[in-house]
Amino acid sequence: MALLFKTQPFLFYLHLASCVLSLSSFSFSFTHGRSTTPNNSISLSFPLTSHRFNHLHQTDLQTSFVSESKQKASPRPRPRARASPASPYHYKTSFKYSMALIVALPIGTPPQTQQMVLDTGSQLSWIQCHKKKHTPPASFDPSLSSSFSILPCTHPLCKPRIPDFTLPTSCDQNRLCHYSYFYADGTLAEGNLAREKFTFSRSQSTPPLILGCATDATEDKGILGMNLGRLSFASQAKISKFSYCVPTRRGAGADQPGTGSFYLGENPNSRGFQYVNLMIFPESRSRPNMDPLAYTLPMQGIRMGGKKLGIPTSVFRPDAGGSGQTMIDSGSEFTYLVDEAYNKVREQVVGGRAGARLKKGYVYGGVADMCFDGNPTEIGGLIGDMVLELEKGVEISIEKERMLADVGGGVHCLGIGRSSMLGVASNIIGNFHQQNLWVEFDLPNRRVGFGKADCSRAAA
Known part of the structure; x- marks a missing residue:
């Protein structure tokens, strides 16, 4: 959503x-x-x-x-995978x-x-x-x-x-x-x-x-x-297919936002994409917390600063009631994680070298409490890169330079919020973590493809 x-x-x-x-x-x-x-x-x-x-x-x-x-x-x-109709x-x-x-x-x-x-x-x-x-x-x-x-x-x-x-x-x-x-x-x-x-x-x-x-x-x-x-x-x-490429986000005070690309139909850049199958839930009507119409990804785990966080794969998969579903959503700005995953990410950030720079007592929008004053590139370097791991070895990589979002007033927050503060029990991968990435939705084959790109150049 x-x-x-x-x-x-x-x-x-x-x-x-x-x-x-x-x-x-x-x-x-x-x-x-x-x-x-x-x-x-x-x-x-x-x-x-x-x-x-x-x-x-x-x-x-x-x-x-x-x-x-x-x-x-x-x-x-x-x-079954098949050739997509034009x-x-x-x-x-x-x-x-x-x-x-x-x-x-x-x-x-x-x-x-x-x-x-x-x-x-x-x-x-x-x-x-x-x-x-x-x-x-x-x-x-x-x-x-x-x-x-x-x-x-x-x-x-x-x-x-x-x-x-x-x-x-x-x-x-x-x-x-x-x-x-x-x-x-x-x-x-x-x-x-x-x-x-x-x-x-x-x-x-x-x-x-x-x-x-x-x-x-x-x-x-x-x-x-x-x-x-x-x-x-x-x-x-x-x-049958559509795709988009989100450019690098500019600061809150930027006069002009970045420009990306949106395709309806075949994308000429798709040859190098890596694909992962969407999760399908025939029994979704019996799961009250499930959105059966969302693009649900088989997420496996999270790495930060080269370290695999101790989050069970089950946290990213829907349970009997549908809680834990992991969706990719172009209409959500931040990424949101259920408590068990969010707490592990927060432990890694707060307990690491960036912890001393944390803006204590500050919660952005009621959902994000990993915010910092100071140079975002320097703080991002203290946190390190983040990788969202999917099935088949497919990964969404977020470089340390793009870990923090400019929320104004000189404050920068990790682009991750706590799902429970929204009143939901799902994981959501937002567009902040889709920057410089082609995302293709192959509907007949029920899969999503990813490809690294300079999205500003892709729009030229």
């Missing part, structure tokens, strides 16, 4: 029972013109604008895990990285460019919808698009089949399908479920996809939901 993080994490609760319903009536493929690549797809590239993500309206993990784990969708077993199109763009990975995508007919948070941890995509005379021009104006339509109350997605959701969808006064996202701070984002195209060129667009059209929200950027759910952009658009 998307969990971005500033000084206080504002979380919202997504209640959308429509996630459980079949989209079998919506079978489609991309339309495109003459092929310019061997796999009969078109290669497109678009620049993106840069913005800092101001309001933190990210999914509440605990609530979402409970709701999505109760879905009626049939579990899909792990398939995506119906080939699309490359770049994104700006501040605290969120922001992509700008052309939506509607004619297209209107919309900034969206790239989020592999959520399902429903949504955009801000207003008529231009009532709002800043960044939002989407449905009246200007000939392909836009709102779902009526009679649509199956507005007839939730699970009775224990709190206000998932409803009919508004105009008999249109309404949804609500509730924020923990008392605010909300709400609007209508709609159908709309993503229009990449005159000859290439998606069919109308289901997404949220928010008419009341506190942030002008939408969400590009890319998890395994049937309503995600990846699933509806029948994307």
